[in-house]
Amino acid sequence: MADYKVNEVFESIQGEGAFTGVPSIFVRLQGCPVGCSWCDTKHTWTVDPEKQKSVEAVMAEQQESEHWFLLTPAQLISLFANKGYKAKHVILTGGEPCMYDLMPLTNALIEQGYSVQIETSGTFEVKAHAETWVTVSPKVNMQGGYEVLQQPLRIAKEIKHPVAMQKHIDELDQLLARGHHQSGVLVYLQPISQQKRATQLAVDTCIARNWRLSLQTHKFIGIE
Ligand SMILES: C[S@@+](CC[C@H](N)C(=O)[O-])C[C@H]1O[C@@H](n2cnc3c(N)ncnc32)[C@H](O)[C@@H]1O
Ligand SMILES: Nc1nc2[nH]cc(C(=O)O)c2c(=O)[nH]1
Ligand code: SF4
Numbered sequence: 580m581a582d583y584k585v586n587e588v589f590e591s592i593q594g595e596g597a598f599t600g601v602p603s604i605f606v607r608l609q610g611c612p613v614g615c616s617w618c619d620t621k622h623t624w625t626v627d628p629e630k631q632k633s634v635e636a637v638m639a640e641q642q643e644s645e646h647w648f649l650l651t652p653a654q655l656i657s658l659f660a661n662k663g664y665k666a667k668h669v670i671l672t673g674g675e676p677c678m679y680d681l682m683p684l685t686n687a688l689i690e691q692g693y694s695v696q697i698e699t700s701g702t703f704e705v706k707a708h709a710e711t712w713v714t715v716s717p718k719v720n721m722q723g724g725y726e727v728l729q730q731p732l733r734i735a736k737e738i739k740h741p742v743a744m745q746k747h748i749d750e751l752d753q754l755l756a757r758g759h760h761q762s763g764v765l766v767y768l769q770p771i772s773q774q775k776r777a778t779q780l781a782v783d784t785c786i787a788r789n790w791r792l793s794l795q796t797h798k799f800i801g802i803e
């Protein structure tokens with residue numbers, strides 16, 4: 580049975596993109612090689628064997644850490660029950676969740692009646708149940724040479740582009756010009772780190788292009 584390296588599991592409200600406001604169970608997987616300088620989850624980048632702990636020990640932690648635990652889909656679903664989670668929407672994020680084969684996990688969750696969303700950079704092939712809502716947050720021209728692949732763009736329901744500068748808009752234009760996305764894909768701009776200038780740029784561009792604005796609303800109200 581497949582198992583997954585999990586950094587944290589928590590219940591909160593989706594703060595970003597098309598599902599903003601939806602009560603959700605977040606499953607944050609450990610590991611990401613992409614290296615965005617402004618990443619808000621750098622503690623998930625490395626998978627250090629010495630940082631493996633028990634599920635109980637990690638779930639008891641109150642702060643972000645590089646600790647992780649191993650779980651199978653069945654164990655994860657029983658963890659949701661043990662925790663008494665009520666949300667029926669599960670968000671697989673990270674780290675980069677698509678470094679993992681998410682087929683067994685998304686199959687198990689959908690079979691249990693959950694809707695499932697993946698937050699991905701688009702730099703790995705997405706292996707997931709066909710009903711999964713895929714949100715691609717493109718990471719263009721990354722230093723390590725990571726590029727957005729055709730396959731994630733082709734199945735994405737939502738493109739949520741982090742922006743701070745005009746060059747980020749230009750990169751999104753180039754990506755959309757490739758035409759690998761679905762015609763009805765929702766396009767969101769998400770200001771990087773709530774910076775004032777980034778937010779103004781995102782607002783102005785959304786109005787000019789008829790794109791949507793995604794604010795990381797959880798950060799404004801201080802929830803996870
Ligand atoms: C932490 S990433 C994890 C999932 C995946 N690696 C990805 O990049 O989509 C989750 C979301 O947060 C966004 N994000 C990360 N750091 C951010 C920041 N400082 N400001 C705005 N958005 C950020 C990413 O672009 C992505 O949409
Ligand atoms: N509330 C809340 N919404 C989120 N949407 C995407 C998140 C992520 O880190 O992937 C995230 C997160 O960390 N918290
Ligand atoms: S791809 Fe996602 S998790 Fe990885 S560094 Fe970039 S924002 Fe962070």
Ligand SMILES: [Mg+2]
Pocket residue numbers: 619620
């Ligand atoms: Mg986050």
